[in-house]
Amino acid sequence: MTVLPDDGFSLAAEFAEATQATWRDLAAGVLRKAGKDVTSTEAERALATVLEDGLTVLPLYTAETAAGPSTGGATSTEATTGTGTTTSTATAARPTDAATGFPGFAPFTRGRRPEGTAADGWEVRQRHDRPDPVRTNEAILSDLENGVAALWLSLGDSGIPVDGLATALKGVYLDLAPVVLDAGPRTEEAAGAFLRLAEERGTATPLGNLGADPLGHAARTGAHDAVEALTASAVSLARRCHTSHPGLRALTVDALLYHEAGGSAAQELGCSLATGTALLRSLTDAGLDVEAALGQLEFRYAATADQFLTIAKFRAARLLWARVAEVCGAPAAGGQRQHAVTSPVMMARRDPWVNMLRTTVASLAAGVGGADAVTVLPFDHALGLPDAFARRIARNTSTILVEESHVGRVADPAGGSWYVERLTEDLADAAWAWFQEIERAGGQAAALRSGLVAERTAATWRERRRKLATRREPVTGVSEFPLLTEDPVVRDPAPAAPGGGLPKVRRDEPFEALRARSDAHLAATGARPRIFLAALGPAAAHTARAGFAANLFQAGGIEPVHDPVSVDATTAADAFAASGADLACICSSDALYAELAAPVAVALKAAGARQIYLAGRPGDQRESWEEAGVDAFVSLGSDAVALLTAALDRIGVA
Numbered sequence: 001m002t003v004l005p006d007d008g009f010s011l012a013a014e015f016a017e018a019t020q021a022t023w024r025d026l027a028a029g030v031l032r033k034a035g036k037d038v039t040s041t042e043a044e045r046a047l048a049t050v051l052e053d054g055l056t057v058l059p060l061y062t063a064e065t066a067a068g069p070s071t072g073g074a075t076s077t078e079a080t081t082g083t084g085t086t087t088s089t090a091t092a093a094r095p096t097d098a099a100t101g102f103p104g105f106a107p108f109t110r111g112r113r114p115e116g117t118a119a120d121g122w123e124v125r126q127r128h129d130r131p132d133p134v135r136t137n138e139a140i141l142s143d144l145e146n147g148v149a150a151l152w153l154s155l156g157d158s159g160i161p162v163d164g165l166a167t168a169l170k171g172v173y174l175d176l177a178p179v180v181l182d183a184g185p186r187t188e189e190a191a192g193a194f195l196r197l198a199e200e201r202g203t204a205t206p207l208g209n210l211g212a213d214p215l216g217h218a219a220r221t222g223a224h225d226a227v228e229a230l231t232a233s234a235v236s237l238a239r240r241c242h243t244s245h246p247g248l249r250a251l252t253v254d255a256l257l258y259h260e261a262g263g264s265a266a267q268e269l270g271c272s273l274a275t276g277t278a279l280l281r282s283l284t285d286a287g288l289d290v291e292a293a294l295g296q297l298e299f300r301y302a303a304t305a306d307q308f309l310t311i312a313k314f315r316a317a318r319l320l321w322a323r324v325a326e327v328c329g330a331p332a333a334g335g336q337r338q339h340a341v342t343s344p345v346m347m348a349r350r351d352p353w354v355n356m357l358r359t360t361v362a363s364l365a366a367g368v369g370g371a372d373a374v375t376v377l378p379f380d381h382a383l384g385l386p387d388a389f390a391r392r393i394a395r396n397t398s399t400i401l402v403e404e405s406h407v408g409r410v411a412d413p414a415g416g417s418w419y420v421e422r423l424t425e426d427l428a429d430a431a432w433a434w435f436q437e438i439e440r441a442g443g444q445a446a447a448l449r450s451g452l453v454a455e456r457t458a459a460t461w462r463e464r465r466r467k468l469a470t471r472r473e474p475v476t477g478v479s480e481f482p483l484l485t486e487d488p489v490v491r492d493p494a495p496a497a498p499g500g501g502l503p504k505v506r507r508d509e510p511f512e513a514l515r516a517r518s519d520a521h522l523a524a525t526g527a528r529p530r531i532f533l534a535a536l537g538p539a540a541a542h543t544a545r546a547g548f549a550a551n552l553f554q555a556g557g558i559e560p561v562h563d564p565v566s567v568d569a570t571t572a573a574d575a576f577a578a579s580g581a582d583l584a585c586i587c588s589s590d591a592l593y594a595e596l597a598a599p600v601a602v603a604l605k606a607a608g609a610r611q612i613y614l615a616g617r618p619g620d621q622r623e624s625w626e627e628a629g630v631d632a633f634v635s636l637g638s639d640a641v642a643l644l645t646a647a648l649d650r651i652g653v654a
Contacts, residue, residue, distance in 0.1 A: 020062055027059070051309065052264035052460060053430040057423070066418035103411040104335070107322035109315050109424065111370045112335035116411035121402030122366075123373035125180065125339065126395055129154035130385050131495055133164030139391060141171055146392070147399045148177075150208070152375055155183040155190045158495045162186055165193045174198050175247070178207035180298075180339075182252075184498055185226065187212045188233045195245070207247040209298050210237050215275045215444050216254040219261075222501040224449045234279070235286045238296040242288060249337075250296045251279055256341050258453070259302035261502035262461025265313045266427055270434030271453060272299055273320055274444035277435075280328060290330040303340040303366035303374070305358040308423060311414050314338055314369030316428035320435070339373045340366030347382040348508045350515060351477030352489050355379035360397050367398075367407045368414055374398055382506065384491030454502055461505055468507055469641040471555075478508045479640065482515075482554045484528065510641040511555055514648065518557020521653045529653050530581035531613075533562040534572050534604060536588035536596045542566065545615035546587040552634060556644030558583070569599035573607035582651040585613040585634070594621070598628035605629035611650045 016022075021040070028043040038046045047059040058065060101107060104114030126148045130136045140151060153160055153168065160168050162183065169179065174197070183190035191210040198206040212234035218224045238250035255272035263271070276297055283293035301317060303310045318336045325334025342362040347355050356379045363376050376397045378390035386394070401407045414420040434456075438447045447453050467473040474480040497504065506512075522528050531553050535542040550560040561579040564571070576584055584604045586597055597614060604612050605628075614630045622633075634643060 020060070023060060052464070053266040053427070055266075055423070055426050055430060057419075061418035061422060063418060066422045106326065106331045106334055108318040108335045109322075110412035110415050112318065112337060112372065116370065117367070117372075117402075117408035121408035122371055122398070123149045123178070124395055124398040124402070125150040125152050125178075125373045125375045126391065127152040127154065127341075127375050127377070128168070129159035129495060130492075131160060133160055133167035136160055136164075136168045137170050139388070140168065142388065143391060143395055144172065144177055147395045150178040150180065150373060152180045152182060154495070155181060156186040158182075158184065158497055162190050162193055165190065166197050169197065174201065174203045174206040174208075176207070178209070178247075180209045180252070181211035183211060184213075184217050184220070185223070185230065187230070188237070191237055191250075195240075205247040206245060209249040209252055210241065212237055212251045213254050215278060215448065216252070216257055217498075218445065218501065219257055219448050219453070220501045221498045224445070227445055231279075231282050235282050238283055238293070239286065239288065241296060242292050249298050252298050252300055252339075253279065254300045256300050256302050256344075257502060258457060260344055260504045261454070261457040262345075262464065262505045263457035264460045265309055266430035266434055267453075267457055267460060268301060269313065269317055269320060269427070269431035270438060271444065272301070272317065273324060273431065273435040274438040274447065276321065277324055277439070278444050280324075284328075290325075290328045291333040294325055294328075294330060294333045298337045298339055300339040300341060301371075302343045302345070303362040303369075303371070304343040305346055305361045307361055307365040308414075308420060309427075310362060310365035311369040312420055312423040312427050314340065314366060314371055315412075315414075315420070315424045316431060318370065319424065319428050320431060323432075338371045339375065340369075340371035341375045342366075342377045344377060344381065344504070345506055347377065347379075347506070348475060348478050349382045349506075349512055350508065351483055351486055352379050352383060354477040355381070356393060356397070357476075359394070360401075363397050364401055364407060367401055370412060380489055380491050382508075383489055384494045387491065448501075457502065465510070469510060469639050470637055471640050472637070473507070475507050475511070478511045479555045481551060482511075484518075484554050484557065484559055514556040514641070514644050516557075517648055517653050521557075527580070528557060528559040529583075529648060529651055530559045530561050530579060531583040531585055531647075532576045532579040532581040532604075532609070533560050534576070534584055534586045534600055535562060535566050536568065536586065536600065537566060537592045539565065541589040541592055542587045545589075548636075549585045549587050549613070549615045549634060552638075552640055553583075553585070553644070553647070555640060556647065558644070558647060560585075567600065568596060569603050572600045572603040576604055576607045576609060582608075582610045583613070583647060584609040584611075585615055586630070587615045590616065590619075593625075597621075597625055597630070601625065601629040611647060 024040040024043045027047065028038050028040045031038050031043055031046055036046060044058055049057040051057060101110065103111035103116050124147060126143045128136050128140060128151060155162050181190050181194060214227050214230035214234050217230060218227050234251055241248040241250045253272050253276045255268045258268045258271045279297060280293050283296060284290060321336040322334035325331055342359040346358050359376045363374050366374050376394040378386035378394045380386050380390045438444055441447045441452055471479050518528050533546050533549055535546045546562060553560055561581055564575055567575050586600055601612055611631050612629050613632050613634050614625060615634050617635050618625060618633050
């Protein structure tokens with residue numbers, strides 16, 4: 001091994017010093033070659049990405065940009081603790097080295113516990129909602145024998161019957177495997193059944209969470225009048241857990257439902273803060289001290305395939321909750337216990353195997369972000385009740401990350417990254433501003449009742465739907481690279497989720513509706529709707545746009561027919577007639593369009609094409625091509641949902 005002398009020698013000594021100014025000059029040069037007239041000072045912003053909540057992600061981060069002014073814009077407000085004391089709540093501290101601190105210490109950005117998850121990884125928590133208690137018990141035991149550490153049980157009308165809880169938990173050691181209940185309005189009944197079961201089995205210290213979530217129930221169902229009674233029941237359970245069951249928490253702050261309603265990351269965090277604060281007030285009003293009240297709460301958040309935003313979200317959630325605990329007078333007790341659930345919104349029904357990739361990235365991000373417990377939803381979650389294979393893959397996803405990749409052995413592995421620290425702070429500021437707005441509106445209960453939360457999450461989802469429709473946010477297997485010949489995956493139907501409140505959205509919804517129309521047409525006629533790809537010239541000229549058009553139309557369930565490989569004005573009509581299609585799309589290079597697009601369009605229209613598309617932007621030739629018979633143009637950024645809907649309508653597909 002060669003040892004370098006300790007004389008300041010550097011392997012980079014012969015290279016010019018790299019500076020941010022140099023990078024900007026080079027980036028501006030590349031952008032100008034791409035036709036964008038930008039200066040060096042404008043290059044960074046030209047390459048920036050704008051996220052929801054007004055957050056901006058830069059292409060390059062330095063120590064200066066990480067410590068620069070935030071985009072959140074949060075200001076101070078007032079929060080009232082349960083003791084009646086009113087205290088000024090300042091904006092969340094910037095996560096610099098000093099503010100971020102150490103794992104296990106306020107403000108807990110770097111983790112709730114000093115050791116993080118280094119000892120045994122995060123808690124692998126599997127969800128069960130099959131109404132048959134016997135089959136559920138079989139699945140539970142299989143999970144616990146193969147890597148699952150905790151159970152999340154949906155009880156009542158949306159899952160396992162409450163009177164079947166003992167059967168479902170047969171053979172489960174309640175002092176070894178934490179059990180988290182999710183029973184909605186039947187929480188008190190389910191909690192009583194669980195505690196009786198523990199007593200009957202002689203379990204001195206059952207572990208888990210009784211799952212009381214009065215404001216979450218109101219958000220899901222619109223049953224706002226039940227909040228007061230459910231809160232009183234939740235407080236009673238919390239007092240019981242505090243005095244008699246130290247291994248149990250009583251309440252869950254479920255922010256997952258705001259994500260499922262289409263809310264942004266900041267909206268999810270802000271609603272969780274408002275809900276947690278409301279519960280703290282109720283608990284302290286009932287006589288619990290602040291430390292005890294904080295210890296009765298667990299927070300549930302969505303983990304998405306947006307890896308860095310998810311990491312930042314879990315870090316920001318701890319930072320923000322630590323601020324609430326500080327204002328309430330218990331900064332050392334402000335470590336937020338977090339349960340991450342891979343996003344139901346991102347789960348697709350078509351080509352569901354891709355969901356395995358999504359949940360892998362999401363669970364990795366949740367673990368890196370410091371979540372205490374992670375639930376990986378099975379890849380067939382959107383289709384109904386999971387089968388044994390899907391549950392196995394779900395639990396093994398976390399097992400591989402913890403046991404083989406050792407992700408949990410490093411405390412806050414993303415900490416210190418200029419990008420992650422900046423994103424954590426900006427997201428915290430945006431969430432804090434939303435939390436303040438909810439507080440000014442009277443708190444979470446009032447914001448739900450008035451429709452404020454519903455309006456904001458709906459507005460966020462409308463904007464995101466636009467990105468999905470234009471495929472600016474692609475969904476692999478659905479809006480991009482769909483597989484029309486896939487065999488459908490069929491599962492037993494899952495119990496109906498409670499409704500009447502905030503909606504549950506999915507990214508695949510508009511494209512799923514189009515595919516369903518195509519499926520119905522296939523069932524009725526024996527063939528899918530078809531589009532003929534009229535490719536002009538050699539493969540080098542038309543392949544890119546033909547591939548683009550084929551991908552686009554398949555997203556709507558329209559089968560592309562690309563045979564023969566190339567046509568011209570003399571062969572297009574016969575090829576179209578042989579394709580069995582009603583639609584046609586001309587595909588080639590701009591140079592060949594100038595020569596061949598118009599005569600080919602005339603030939604296709606004469607052959608009976610009911611709608612003719614041209615792949616590409618028309619430029620100054622739009623009028624001449626439309627006169628020749630081109631009805632519409634398809635290109636990057638087009639509203640794919642509107643275009644595909646119109647195409648199916650045009651050929652009479654119901």
